[in-house]
Amino acid sequence: MDSAARPLVAAEGGPVGSDGIDIAAVNEAQRRAQVSMLFSGRSPSEDEIRLALEREAFKAEHKGHEKKHFVMFLIFVAVLAMLPPTVRYWRRRHPVSYRLASIGSICLIPPYFALANQYFRFVTIWLIYAAANTYILYLATRTPLYPRTPRRIYQWFALTNKVSYMIFLIGMVLFCFCFFNAVPGLTDTELFVENSMLTVFYGLYFGLVSRDLVALCSEKMAATLGYAVSNGLPTKYLPHGVCCICGDELGNTSSRSNNSDRNSMSFEHIGEPSSSMTKEAPMEPTHKLECEHEFHACCIRGWCVVGKKDTCPFCLEKVNLAMFKRNPWDKQEMHYVSALEYMRFLVGWQPLVLMLLAGVFWVLGLE
Ligand SMILES: [Zn+2]
Ligand SMILES: [Zn+2]
Ligand SMILES: [Zn+2]
Structure with missing residues (x-):
């Protein structure tokens, strides 16, 4: 989705021109000069320049996307609005599958994210807790x-x-x-x-x-x-x-x-x-x-x-x-x-909804 802006800092040892000048470094310097002009008069700090560069790159990347972004926003709002009645309907009509999906998402999604982010303390506690509860369920x-x-x-x-x-x-x-x-x-x-x-x-x-x-x-x-x-x-x-x-x-x-x-x-x-x-x-x-x-x-x-x-x-x-x-x-x-x-909602339904949204955007060819 849009939140992932491209890394902007030129990679070290980028392409080097025939006369031995680092092209990426030159481009970088040009962009910096342009961005610096936005700060009228005073000299901006490193952080300010970096943020401004990211903003400019984000704008450039999403030029002419206004309509697309609006559609994505509408889908997002629609899914959020549909979530509570859908969950309530599901709980009423199929309590067994609802219960299993609810427990399953709550039990499995957080340890998955913890593993992906290498939060080993959470994973360890989760494993001990899961072992004890497996015995209880047995x-x-x-x-x-x-x-x-x-x-x-x-x-x-x-x-x-x-x-x-x-x-x-x-x-x-x-x-x-x-x-x-x-x-x-x-x-x-x-x-x-x-x-x-x-x-x-x-x-x-x-x-x-x-x-x-x-x-x-x-x-x-x-x-x-x-x-x-x-x-x-x-x-x-x-x-x-x-x-x-x-x-x-x-x-x-x-x-x-x-x-x-x-x-x-x-x-x-x-x-x-x-x-x-x-x-x-x-x-x-x-x-x-x-x-x-x-x-x-x-x-x-x-x-x-x-x-x-x-x-x-x-x-x-x-x-x-x-x-x-x-x-x-x-x-x-x-x-x-x-x-x-x-x-x-936070650890169970929200990740599921975000995955669903990502899927919908992907199917519709939106970024
Ligand atoms: Zn866009
Ligand atoms: Zn009774
Ligand atoms: Zn009793």
Whole structure:
């Protein structure tokens, strides 16, 4: 596209004329003289000359392109305007392919660009993260599902969500610090700003991938168990006293209502060693929703809070998520979640759209 102006500085050892004078050097000097005249009176700096030269060359290269540029601009605006309704239509009509394309572009495009630009730190972290999540996906796709798997998975994603949120916050704080010049003894401000913005990016990127993957995992696990369905009525009979998120028995703890045992809803209870749950001591806390369906406390909390679902996994009745939000961080996180959606556009859809545009311009014979 147009942004790539040709390099202007004459290459060293360019073509040499018959009388031994470097032609490129002469041309260069002539161009410099012309450009210098633009700066009436005063003598321009090296940088100013270079910029002016680039501008002149850009103008020369695109002489008489006004109509072409206008058409390209129209196509660009049209594609941008079409993007949100297209994405919404796609999500409604083909949720499965939409989900896969969304996760695929978010997972694969950033490491591709990082590799191309040799950002090896990002690639290394991405590989470690990908290896861990491959194992998690492996666990989530086993048939039959091991009863401890759902809470393990929710525990893992609760951790990754929290860590990426923390990294995001740290990056934001660092960024604000250097914005207000509040770092004493800072010598390289540019590097500091760069690093804090990079930290924000890491926090957003891995948070986004975590959230998409946990949604994928919880749907896959629900489908394996067969009690919960994404639409319509459940097809499989749910025996009394069974948690439909993990398929395990609830134990005889149903008398302990969520009101008398609020502390049990915290994450510390997710992923306790399985030896703690034996037939002799079935003390696993449970939670009953307004629709009277009952689950293990850690299962339903994982489903709603970590998995971002606001319906009962069995009957799809709306769940009042406010009952899970007890710490002030949860409310602050709303800003983070909207930043994540922006991130999805930035690293997922935008590169795809730019590639699409480049393809359209190429087909139409535009530069
Ligand atoms: Zn042009
Ligand atoms: Zn359960
Ligand atoms: Zn229900």
